[in-house]
Amino acid sequence: MAAMARRRALLTGWGRTSPTAATVWRPRTAEEAASLLRAAAREPAAARRGAIARGLGRSYGDAAQCAGGAVLDCADLAPGYRLDPGRALVTASAGTSLAELMAHLLPRGFFLPVVPGTRHVTVGGAIGADIHGKNHHADSSFGAHVRALRILTPDGAHREASPGTDPELFWATVGGMGLTGVVTEATFSVVPVETSAMRVDIDRVPDLDAALALMSAHDADYPYSVCWVDLLARGPALGRGVLTRARHARAGELAPAARRDPLAYAPRAVAAAPPHVPPRLLDTWSVRAFNAAYYARAPRRGRGRIQQLSSFFHPLDAVRGWNRLYGPRGLVQYQFALPFGAEEELRRVVAALAAARAPSFLTVLKRLGPGTPAPLSFPIPGWTLALDLPAELPGLAALLHRLDERVLAAGGRIYLAKDSRARAAAVHAMYPRLEEWRALRSRVDPDGVLVSDLARRLEL
Amino acid sequence: MRNAVGAVDSVLVLGGRSEIGAAVAERLVRDGARRVALAARGAADSAGIAEVAARLRAAGASEVHPLEFDAARPETHAAVVEAAAELVGDLDAVVDAFGVLGDQAAFEADPAAAAAAATATYTGHVSAGLAVARRLREQGHGTLVVLSSVAGVRVRRANFVYGSAKAGLDGFAQGLGDALHGSGARVLLVRPGYVRTRMSAHVSAAPFPATPGQVADAVAEGLRTGAETVWVPRRLRLVFAGMRALPRPLWRRLPR
Ligand SMILES: Cc1cc2nc3c(=O)[nH]c(=O)nc-3n(C[C@H](O)[C@H](O)[C@H](O)COP(=O)(O)OP(=O)(O)OC[C@H]3O[C@@H](n4cnc5c(N)ncnc54)[C@H](O)[C@@H]3O)c2cc1C
Ligand SMILES: NC(=O)c1ccc[n+]([C@@H]2O[C@H](COP(=O)([O-])OP(=O)(O)OC[C@H]3O[C@@H](n4cnc5c(N)ncnc54)[C@H](OP(=O)(O)O)[C@@H]3O)[C@@H](O)[C@H]2O)c1
Numbered sequence: 001m002a003a004m005a006r007r008r009a010l011l012t013g014w015g016r017t018s019p020t021a022a023t024v025w026r027p028r029t030a031e032e033a034a035s036l037l038r039a040a041a042r043e044p045a046a047a048r049r050g051a052i053a054r055g056l057g058r059s060y061g062d063a064a065q066c067a068g069g070a071v072l073d074c075a076d077l078a079p080g081y082r083l084d085p086g087r088a089l090v091t092a093s094a095g096t097s098l099a100e101l102m103a104h105l106l107p108r109g110f111f112l113p114v115v116p117g118t119r120h121v122t123v124g125g126a127i128g129a130d131i132h133g134k135n136h137h138a139d140s141s142f143g144a145h146v147r148a149l150r151i152l153t154p155d156g157a158h159r160e161a162s163p164g165t166d167p168e169l170f171w172a173t174v175g176g177m178g179l180t181g182v183v184t185e186a187t188f189s190v191v192p193v194e195t196s197a198m199r200v201d202i203d204r205v206p207d208l209d210a211a212l213a214l215m216s217a218h219d220a221d222y223p224y225s226v227c228w229v230d231l232l233a234r235g236p237a238l239g240r241g242v243l244t245r246a247r248h249a250r251a252g253e254l255a256p257a258a259r260r261d262p263l264a265y266a267p268r269a270v271a272a273a274p275p276h277v278p279p280r281l282l283d284t285w286s287v288r289a290f291n292a293a294y295y296a297r298a299p300r301r302g303r304g305r306i307q308q309l310s311s312f313f314h315p316l317d318a319v320r321g322w323n324r325l326y327g328p329r330g331l332v333q334y335q336f337a338l339p340f341g342a343e344e345e346l347r348r349v350v351a352a353l354a355a356a357r358a359p360s361f362l363t364v365l366k367r368l369g370p371g372t373p374a375p376l377s378f379p380i381p382g383w384t385l386a387l388d389l390p391a392e393l394p395g396l397a398a399l400l401h402r403l404d405e406r407v408l409a410a411g412g413r414i415y416l417a418k419d420s421r422a423r424a425a426a427v428h429a430m431y432p433r434l435e436e437w438r439a440l441r442s443r444v445d446p447d448g449v450l451v452s453d454l455a456r457r458l459e460l
Numbered sequence: 461m462r463n464a465v466g467a468v469d470s471v472l473v474l475g476g477r478s479e480i481g482a483a484v485a486e487r488l489v490r491d492g493a494r495r496v497a498l499a500a501r502g503a504a505d506s507a508g509i510a511e512v513a514a515r516l517r518a519a520g521a522s523e524v525h526p527l528e529f530d531a532a533r534p535e536t537h538a539a540v541v542e543a544a545a546e547l548v549g550d551l552d553a554v555v556d557a558f559g560v561l562g563d564q565a566a567f568e569a570d571p572a573a574a575a576a577a578a579t580a581t582y583t584g585h586v587s588a589g590l591a592v593a594r595r596l597r598e599q600g601h602g603t604l605v606v607l608s609s610v611a612g613v614r615v616r617r618a619n620f621v622y623g624s625a626k627a628g629l630d631g632f633a634q635g636l637g638d639a640l641h642g643s644g645a646r647v648l649l650v651r652p653g654y655v656r657t658r659m660s661a662h663v664s665a666a667p668f669p670a671t672p673g674q675v676a677d678a679v680a681e682g683l684r685t686g687a688e689t690v691w692v693p694r695r696l697r698l699v700f701a702g703m704r705a706l707p708r709p710l711w712r713r714l715p716r
Binding site for chain 1: 461462463464465466467469491492494546549550596598599600601642643644645682684686
């Protein structure tokens, strides 16, 4: 067999900030991946640079980077998946992308239990970050739907973990940001659907309180719910937005022409961001104009609209490489969660962002439901707000540190998969079960072979 | 690690008693750095180093380590860099802040002293810079901040021993930056004009003077933006574009 492909490369996350160099390997089998981990473990402690798994690099910061070490790109790792339609279970290799799985599952009448705002993430990445989707309030995060994992630990052992067998390793790996092992395969449940379309209700919400009230009162009626927020609106319009709630459409609800092939699914990227973008394209003015137009265009109250699944879940995927629109300095995503009861603090944070004229046009508010038992999983019952900001924004570091302090004081936390700039101490305080997770990690990785730039930066 | 907004976790200052070096370190600590190594001659029992260390702790550093370093002993430089990495972990930012301005007239009277100063201002940076570069390349990230000077941009009669050494250092840093391109490691070249410190106290201020704090701000900004070169103050870049074009007979007659 030919040698494993490898190259020395500069890597970043989706935000395109903080590039670091690593040797990127593409193991084709679990055995090849095991040999890479063993090689990383053999390095003398003083010179050890470690290893980390990487999916499609859609985490925004440095989670899937390992400066000076080995990055295991999982794309070629024993590719394959199978659907057991009777039990509604899928077993997939960790490098499989959700895009590929959706294209396979939908025509067969199934959908993934959780999808993030882009379909270009891998099963391994979905588990490493314990991702959540628009249905978190109803269905929790990806980890809640996983039945079994095959995990390669730094000693080269292939382990099986599930909520029943070795629950500690299982839950430390869910949300564990790749630091407990390389997931090679996962089995998870999928949900039956009649169509590949969504039945969507849209409401323009004039301010934050209206959004919170509507979501609190009626989220239970919808499996999917999310609110886009105009973060540049101030005064009485503070936190105004567009609330979108949906469920999978039933075959009878489709237009007659679409009923012939209700499960047809052919998503495409319709545009690509240009390779060179002028600096400060997305500044306060352009974003204000976009937000105002987006808000004005939304119907005050729309009911029962039938929408293609890809345009409901993954509108951003229609523009390939949209992260380049932020220019060469890249973007910072800030996502935090606050528990129920901290609505007043949420309002203050939104007001602080509006006062700072934070030019974010991808601001999303979501109600979170029950979390998983995973110690490092991000979602807690409450609210989460996610926003994108240009990394070059003056005063960004200080602004976000102030927000971190508020979030921490109110019992909240930030999302590691999005982070590229938090301070270690703040994150330690936000994740009170970090010690418990570390204890488990030291069981499977006593020598600290698995390490990422994120883990170094945040001293995980 | 350097984060998305330019803050670092660890700093090594070569020339740990340097006023500018200390100001840069303090600024990086205020921006989030926790671990610092201060490398200087006789660092272990130096009151000056202790003073800088106390300042850095007050600014929020959790660890400040003194480290023995002599620019005139190039054979030790690789070991100094390794020792620093053992103390503070990955070197996120290395501030190369040592050098000797000296007195031009005295140098002309004592050529050996001039050569020794040139070692501290130029050749010592070659060995230290290459040792740092090797470490940064291995770790796949990190920034070497090199304190050059406008004195090296166009060398003047008034301080040509220092100026020529700075010219060498400036060229070395540019070449090293190019050599590191694509490695994850970078060089940030800093070209201050006149900065009032103990080094420059004996010469009168040149136009557009700056403070060590302003140099520190420029370095922090350069780390944030990923710049290759920063001038302090910024307008010196334009000034020196003009200076470079001055005819030699005129340049020769410039005061100081
Ligand atoms: C436009 C956009 C929208 C997004 N929307 C959402 C959202 O709505 N909800 C949400 O939760 N997230 C969202 N994300 C974040 C994204 O879902 C997560 O960062 C996800 O982890 C990315 O998967 P990836 O395959 O790209 O993994 P990478 O980014 O490559 O890696 C992410 C982490 O997973 C680990 N990992 C990857 N593969 C493995 C493996 N085989 N074994 C063990 N660990 C592994 C890595 O080490 C790393 O720590 C969004 C991202 C983008 C760009
Ligand atoms: N001040 C200015 O106007 C100005 C302008 C442009 C550029 N710069 C540059 O900025 C850097 C810092 O200067 P500064 O103003 O902060 O001056 P400084 O306080 O005098 O610092 C220079 C440092 O270099 C150290 N040094 C000299 N010879 C050494 C040797 N052989 N080995 C180890 N260390 C040695 C000195 O150490 P000791 O404490 O042991 O003497 C001193 O701490 C220098 O490179 C300087 O050339 C300064």
